Amino acid sequence: MAGQKKSRKKPESQSSTPDITRVDDYAQHLKNTRYFFPNYVRYLVADGYYYRSKFWDAVRELNLDFIGKLRVDSNLRYLYTGEQKKLGAPRKYDGKVDCHDLSRLNFVKQIKPGVSLYTLVVWSCCLNCPISLACISEVQANGQIKNALLFSTDIHLPPEQIVEYYQARFQIEFIFRDAKQFTGLSDCQARHLPRLDFHFNASLIALNLAKHELSSCHSSAKSFVFSMASYKRLEFNKHLLSTFIDKLDLDPDLILNHPNLPSVLSYGTLAA
Secondary structure: OOOOOOOOOOOOOOOOOOOOHHHHHHHHHHHHHHHHHOOOOOOOEOOHHHHHHHHHHHHHOOOOOOEEEEOOOOOEEEOOOOOOOOOOOOOOOOEOOOOOOOOOOEEEEEOOEEEEEEEEEEEEEEOOOEEEEEEEEEEEOOOOOOEEEEOOOOOOOOHHHHHHHHHHHHHHHHHHHHHHHHHOOOOOOOHHHHHHHHHHHHHHHHHHHHHHHHHHOOOOOOOOOHHHHHHHHHHHHHHHHHHHHHHHHOOHHHHOOOOOOHHHHOOOOOOO
């Protein structure tokens, strides 16, 4: 009818439930997979992205300690250790930590020439708990000093072990990196869990077999350094040389026994 007002539909009220962030998802994943860990596992090692109160709450709830990396401008406080006043609340902090000034940190040892290790128990404003700080101070080629900050929520853990545990994390990352780049870890399009499980195991086994083959052939006094890119190049050169021998009717004994064969097969590999 003319003159009748049209009814307007009220907008639907937005849900008051907060969105789940990536950190929330990672924390929940940790809770769901905790029972897979052996009971003696005590420390969780992660990079600086996980230095967040949400994630630390999940780690603490699982009765684990956290080892990770800090930004050089992280909000840290020195713990006050002086004499307290008789009246009023006890003093907790003694100023903000300046990671460029190591005078208040305790020197531990020299890791190697130009690289020193310092430590101190400080207060983390983000995690709201005391942490053991392990500072690696390195003198650069241009004379400037670069500091890297590692930490542990276990304040009794020696700084040498904090560094050792954090460095061990990279070995796991190298495995997944090589598997993704060279053995097709992320190339499977299956959706069923058994098929995905088979594909992941096949990819990682191929990587382990390659590493085992190269390590068994290593006879140098230098420490063994593995490169999956070099291994694939080496196998490709072997196959290419075998194809040349077969297609060109070459004498295999003459070629395979030649003293320059190793340099030919290693053509294009990375220097380790």
